[in-house]
Amino acid sequence: MIAVRDITATAGSKTLLEGINAEFLAGKMNLIVGPNGAGKSSLIKVLCKQLKPQTGSVSFDGVDALGISLESFAKFRAVLSQNIDMAFPLTVEEVVMMGRYPHFVGKPGPHDIEAVKEAMTLFDVLDFRDRNYLTLSGGERQRVHFARVMSQIWYPEVGKSRYLLLDEPLTFLDVHYQFAFMHQLRQLLSQSSLVIVGVVHDLNLASRFADHILLLHNGKVLSAGVPSTVLTAEHVKQAFQLEPVIYENAKSGGRYLFFE
Amino acid sequence: MKAQSKRSAVYLILGIVLLLTFLLSLKFGAIVISLNEIQGAIAKTFDGSELSLNERIFMDIRFPRAIAGVVVGACLSVSGVLMQGLFRNPIVEPGLIGTSSGAAFGASLYFVLGATFQFHAGTWTLPLAAAIGGALSTALVFFLSANRSEGRSSVVSLLLTGIAINAIFLSGVGFLSYIARDPQARSITFWNLGTLSGANWNSVAIIALVGAMCLILGIRYTRHLNALMMGEYEAQYLGINVRHLQIVIMAINVALIAAATSFTGVISFVGLVVPHLLRLTGGSDNRYLLIGSALLGGIVLSLADLAARLLLAPAELPIGIVTSLVGVPVFITLLRRNQYYF
Structure with a gap:
């Protein structure tokens, strides 16, 4: 489990993250969504040790992620980025x-x-x-x-989790690959002791595959929980300034967002 | 593994060719030395009896010079691999990124002002002055051209920064030549064109020692440099402290360039051509490139030195001119074939 406590990060005079609290559990697909500039990448950068927060703590199963060396961290935490050249x-x-x-x-x-x-x-x-x-x-x-x-x-390792952090790895891929990768990630989650936390842009992809969504807005957590409680018309409108039309497929339980 | 056995084969072939080139380099030059004389020289040196003229030429001049060709070529090529890995760019070469001009400036400073300022530390003064100059200019180019957000120097900013820094240091060299008295000015010219003719046992021993240490140290960092191919962030995700890596690689490189150039002057394009040829044969894994470059670099520079000795025999061509003639076409080819690297 990753526990994020009271994370505040600034760059110059700009506040990137403000008082973020979150928990990401093993065996769940944890996805972070939000508009541009909401702090999604900043939060994943904090988890990856790329960005040092001014206050707060991040622990991976009790291990202080801000204090651990890059070398030991790399043994149980991997990061997938987009478009590696x-x-x-x-x-x-x-x-x-x-x-x-x-x-x-x-x-x-x-x-x-x-x-x-x-x-x-x-x-x-x-x-x-x-x-x-x-x-x-x-x-x-x-x-x-x-x-x-x-x-x-x-x-x-016995009694230890492994962590996979996703920094928008699906951004430049077509819909076939996006779905194929998400299905593969879901299958990996069935193995014990894997924690997945990822940033995605596509709200429908998050809605379709996430177990737990963290919706960020202006560097703060706007809402967190299962997709149906987070991706409501009200939250989406507040974060993206766009009124969604929400369609629920009663048979499959799927939930889709459209914008006009 | 298939790739592994192919690499072993390349090492073996390069090793054999290196040996043959070395033997050619022992035999030919302004004076051709027969095998009997070579045997005689070595035997007599061991039992301490008097050497004939040719045997003396062989023992005091030809033999150390042949070794210098191998070790200097190896040093320059290994340095090329390390710097290309660090800059994440295959066109990086000591002559293009300021190392050579900085070293030349350091050396000129020593030639012209060393006596005035009583700046002296024995045999090591010249290498030291060259090393400091080279380190300074390389660090300048590295930090001025780096694009922090991408973590990689783009080719254009690298070359332009290199031009600017080269211009500054070469103006410095020019100024020092201008105020220099005649013998000092000749030293500067000699140094800027490069030659192995000054090689002696003392300098060869220093270059070989530094070169071997740097190669062994460099091999320990080849995996780090491989990971760096994906960028600074990805390397960090694999547990690599990139700042630490940059400092270590820069330090190794400066030691190599200082050792190689201090006794022979600036020899350009070897560090560019040799790693490039190896990439054509077996990929870009830095461990392979490093070991292969040490061998191929020895071959290439020995051949270049043979050409320098023989083309205008009994006079000599500065070796830097030979390597530039061969290196520039390769460099232009690399620049034009831009689909993969840049």
Whole structure:
């Protein structure tokens, strides 16, 4: 579980986050939504140790995330970003192997090779393991990075959670890949001890896949909870200044937002 | 693994070619030395008897010079790999990012003003002055061209900053040549064009020692540099302290450039061409590039030195001119083929 307590972060005179409190539980799809400038990326940056908050604390199962070294943090927490640009041509397998860097010194051990192979199988990139990463399409590249970050936290440790943070990883992908990745994430959640926290732009994607939504507005938490209580017409209007039309599919229980 | 065995094969081939080049480099030059004389020179040096003229030439000049070709080439190439990894850019080269001009400025300062200011620390003074100059100019280019939001220097800002910093330091060198007396001015010119003709056992030992230490240290950071290919943020997510990495790599690089250039002067484009050739053969993994570059760099510079010795024999061409003639076309090719890297 990730516990965020009273986080306040500023950049110069601008307040990015103000008194944020939140909890993200294991086994749940925790998604952060909100308009541009609401503080979504700032919050995920705090969780990733990219942004140091002025006050407050972040703990990963009781481990103080602000005090821990990058090196130990990388052993149980992986981050998937959007649109990663690679400076030199590497093979797919070499990129996925980077996920294991925090776990070995010198040469990869059998454990590392195994994890890389299984992660490549899971995300269906095993067939082009020897291909040059730079020749892949956007969707294929993101599959490679999915495999990489999962190989980083491949092996669960007894009594400890693993954390996957998503920094808008679906932004540049088409709807096919967006759904495919969300389904895969849901499947991963069925494994024990995985905590997923992610930023998404698309409210319908959040509504469709989230167990828990944190809606941010002006650096504060506007609402938190299950999609049906967070993504109400009133909250959405307040945050986005747009009146949504909400359609509920009684049969599937799906909830969709439209804007006119 | 397939890639692994291919790399071992490349190392083996490079090792053999390096040995052959080294032998050629021992034999040919202004004077061709026969195998008998080589054997004789080595045997007589061990039992302490008198050497013939050719044997003396071999032992005091040719042998250290051949080794200098190998170790200086290795140092320059390893430095190229490290800096390209750090800047995340394959066109980075000591001559383009200010290292060489800074080192040349440091060295000129020592040639012209060293005596005036009683600035002296024995054999190490020149390398030290070059190292400080090189470190200063490289750090300037690195920090002035870096785009913090992307965490990567774009090619344009890198090259433009490099031009600006080069202009400042080369003006400095020009000014020092202008006020220098004749022998000092000649030292500066010699230094800016590069030559291995001054190699002796003492300098070769220093370069080899520094080079070996830097290579071993560099290999420990190859995974860090691989991760840095994805950018500073992604590297940090993999547990890498990027600031620490930048400082270590800069320090290794300055040591390499200072060691390589202090006794031979500025030899450009080796650090650019060698890693590029290796990338064509087996990918961009930095561990492979580093070890491969040490070998291929030795080959390339030994060949360049052979050309420098033989083209105008018995006179000599400065080796920096030879490497530039070969390096510039490669550099232009890299700039024009921009689909992947930039």
